[in-house]
Amino acid sequence: MTQTPDRPSTDLGLHVQGEAAQLNPVADKAQLFDYRQAANPIRSGLTEPIPYRCWGADLHSSGPSGILPLDLSSELGTSGPATSPGLAAHFIRIEAGEGVRAAASATSSLFFVLSGEGVCRVRETDQDTTIRWSEGDLFVLPCGGTPLLEATSTSVLYWVHDAPLLHYLGALPSEPRFDATHYRGAWLRSELLKLAEQPGSASSNRISLLLANRDLPSTRTVTHVLWAMYGIVPPGATQAPHRHQSVALDLIIDCQPGVYTLVGTELNADGSIRNPKRIDWEAGGAFITPPGHWHSHVNESGKPAYLLPIQDAGLQTHLRSLDIRFA
Numbered sequence: 001m002t003q004t005p006d007r008p009s010t011d012l013g014l015h016v017q018g019e020a021a022q023l024n025p026v027a028d029k030a031q032l033f034d035y036r037q038a039a040n041p042i043r044s045g046l047t048e049p050i051p052y053r054c055w056g057a058d059l060h061s062s063g064p065s066g067i068l069p070l071d072l073s074s075e076l077g078t079s080g081p082a083t084s085p086g087l088a089a090h091f092i093r094i095e096a097g098e099g100v101r102a103a104a105s106a107t108s109s110l111f112f113v114l115s116g117e118g119v120c121r122v123r124e125t126d127q128d129t130t131i132r133w134s135e136g137d138l139f140v141l142p143c144g145g146t147p148l149l150e151a152t153s154t155s156v157l158y159w160v161h162d163a164p165l166l167h168y169l170g171a172l173p174s175e176p177r178f179d180a181t182h183y184r185g186a187w188l189r190s191e192l193l194k195l196a197e198q199p200g201s202a203s204s205n206r207i208s209l210l211l212a213n214r215d216l217p218s219t220r221t222v223t224h225v226l227w228a229m230y231g232i233v234p235p236g237a238t239q240a241p242h243r244h245q246s247v248a249l250d251l252i253i254d255c256q257p258g259v260y261t262l263v264g265t266e267l268n269a270d271g272s273i274r275n276p277k278r279i280d281w282e283a284g285g286a287f288i289t290p291p292g293h294w295h296s297h298v299n300e301s302g303k304p305a306y307l308l309p310i311q312d313a314g315l316q317t318h319l320r321s322l323d324i325r326f327a
């Protein structure tokens with residue numbers, strides 16, 4: 001029996017079973033949809049598209065110690081805090097001498113230190129992990145334990161984890177897939193500068209390091225779910241657009257006014273983005289690049305700009321669904 005036309009648009013094409021199904025409780029929730037009307041459920045009111053969104057550094061520049069979620073759960077229709085369907089990003093502000101527990105039911109937690117110094121401790125029954133961090137450091141933790149972040153000087157960290165993905169799956173993390181790993185800021189900076197000084201880099205506007213882990217040779221990503229890139233956009237750069245099916249939760253580490261990202265869903269014949277939205281960068285700010293959207297970074301500031309996009313590209317690579325393309 002096809003539903004009557006006065007059904008909500010999200011139910012278009014819904015077929016329900018006859019009265020016989022009411023006598024069979026195992027059949028009670030079975031539905032069928034007409035493929036021609038229901039093939040793409042990503043639409044407003046059903047599976048919400050991922051919106052553009054920016055957060056400024058004022059969110060974490062003052063205030064008491066605490067976790068500041070970049071939460072779009074009401075827009076995305078997820079039942080727990082989420083910045084994208086699979087990932088949750090936060091700022092963590094910790095006053096000197098204080099501590100914050102970063103609890104999440106996640107397979108992967110990534111922390112980047114925007115400012116300050118301190119110690120991360122994770123206590124487990126068979127192993128203790130201690131990471132002493134300072135500005136510019138990045139570290140990743142697998143599932144297990146609840147990290148305690150204690151600041152020796154007032155600190156701000158960017159924290160991304162995959163608890164929304166596990167919540168959607170109805171799964172609990174059980175087995176670490178990688179060891180806790182610390183990427184020191186001094187090492188990241190010196191390797192990026194070496195890259196920038198290589199012959200050919202002057203004419204390239206893609207100078208970036210992909211963070212990888214010996215435990216994850218096939219995806220070459222920072223965890224088996226998360227992907228992280230430490231990059232510089234040189235002054236005068238206008239990157240050719242690219243796109244990928246991973247979502248990007250972009251953190252701007254440092255920049256001057258005049259750096260921005262153009263983003264949109266289609267390209268013009270000349271390879272530029274059609275009717276792009278401009279997202280201006282701010283040091284210590286963050287923004288979302290939705291999956292599949294073309295994007296291009298532009299630096300008109302006269303100074304180098306530094307960014308750290310975090311994506312679910314470890315997972316997308318494993319699924320062979322990353323589909324990265326360049327204009």
Ligand SMILES: [Fe+2]
Nearest residue numbers: 242244248295
């Ligand atoms: Fe990208």
